[in-house]
Amino acid sequence: MVAALVASTALADPLPSWTDTDAKTRITEFVSSVTDPDSDSYVTPADRIAVFDNDGTLWAEQPAYFQIYYAMDRIARLSEADPSILTSDPLKAAAKGDLAGVMAGGEKGLLEVITVSHSGISVDDFITDVRDWLDRATHPQTGMAYDAMIYQPMLELLGYLRDEEFATYIVSGGGVHFIRAFAEEAYNIPPQQVIGSASKTSYQLVDGVPTVLKEPQIAFIDDKAGKPVGIDNKIGKRPIFVGGNSDGDFEMLEWATAGEGPRFGLIVHHTDGEREFAYDRDSSVGKLVRGLDEGPERGWLIVDMAEDWETIWPAR
Template sequence: MRAKKLLFMATLFALVFPVAALEKNDPLPSWRDSDARAAIITFVETVTDASSEDYVPPEDRVATFDNDGTLWTEHPVYTQLAYALSRVKELAPDHPEWKSTQPFKAVLDGDMKALGSAGEEGLVELMMASHAGMSTAEFESIVVSWFQTERHPRFNRPYTELTYKPMVELLEYLRGNEFSTYIVSGGGIEFMRPMTMEAYGIPSQQVIGSSIKTEYKVVNGTPTLVRLPEINFNNDKGGKPVAINQFIGKRPIAAFGNSGGDQQMLEWTGAGDGARLMMLVFHDDAEREYAYGPANGEIDTHFGKFPQSLMVKAKEQGWHVISMKNDWASIFKPVAE
């Protein structure tokens, strides 16, 4: 009887623990067994293999990531725009003229159609009104407080909890293989910096984004940087390779995006020598997140545009398109996790 019990326990151990060990050692547990996952593993193993002709030394293992729609959700509006709308409403009592002045009137009336018709110029005006006229320290404090209190309108969770679990795993996997991971986003650099370390493990000095001008002043005897209502740099489209060269000084060997605004970053990454990995996150999961671009019959979206032409470009250039629906076993961390 004792021998049978030991045999049973040994069999159970053999069946259970290899699976548990496999799950523990799996660097990308939220990724399904797909071509996209295989491409990531193959690339990392190739560039870290000292015997490979495509070996890349650690100091040159640079990977760049867009933020909105690539690392966290960008619908129904960009997170930074959600902040700007909230901030305009908060400041409205001190600006009675906004009740009759666009695009502020559209915000106060909740008229998203009118806000959309204001175009890029109107959005910039909102950003300047809600982001400038204060010190960098004051701005950071307001942003941190907003992240702590605001909730996404659909998921009813803090925006910082709506990072994509598979992409966070990818960031950790790359850093575990001595990659330097950078955010290169069209979003505001000082809006992102307060949350990137906690959300992604990326320190503020490895965040590149759009910026407004700042001015050094001594305020009440204290050296201060004041945010001015003027754009300094738009880190989008062709601006991304320019910023990467300026702030990193090396061409990435891997780049990840999700929209037409990332095309030039992926093109510039792919133009380098040796093994390269370029990937686009494709939003095609309306049930667990959102579906837009070609996944939704090319219905236009003002946020995260992924036109059919980008899909064609990806195929021509050998870029990998990550299907959220098919390649990701889960999208967000469970609430209790």
């Protein structure tokens, strides 16, 4: 896996991959104001909570969420041993690596693929399997390892915030165990600071070994209005800094920035079709409409990737 390149306040510039635009200035001015004990906006370290979406905010998400590619790969491997699991068209498409066929099944078909591929396995074995997949799989368009397609400017932002005594969390619609497989190495965010969608789990003795197993039912969807609920349940405090990229993050941004005291909302706008991908209003993945229309009047920063970022990917 690609290790996170974490910025340090020892550098003269804590965000070297950000261009000297309004975006960079607003971030550093906010952080300076909430960390200066003499500032009227000072926030104690215990309340410096920062949360970030993952897909499209910390790493790429086109042409489909990377977890879907993992699910299809696992279905293919499972079906080699037991072809009888292919009981529907989306599952058959997944076994063939046919993304269009999987997506043709709509949300129901996608959930079926995720459920079958993510159940009947212990949490520990699942995380190991995800890591093994990340070590060998490559993106169908860029040819890069999936965990190399993380955003260097966001790695610097995470490091900058932690240097200033912020606690950084991931709050994602993606699967919590999937993200926990790589979050610490990729972003320096430990597993206990990852909030995500989750299947039901159960405790069982398997061959005498105490085991937590992933079951074939969804327990919680950490998306849209589910994100504030997940934050409240897992963190117990309203964040003062929140970053997202799509309307799936709108309620999280809305709730976090509605709190008392200084607040910062950030939206990564995918405007760079040459270095990454350009999409927003009409995209089937990472659609951004309300954030673009309402974000500026709410005081949220809209980050223009093409203009505000000197580079996209970490140096390899």
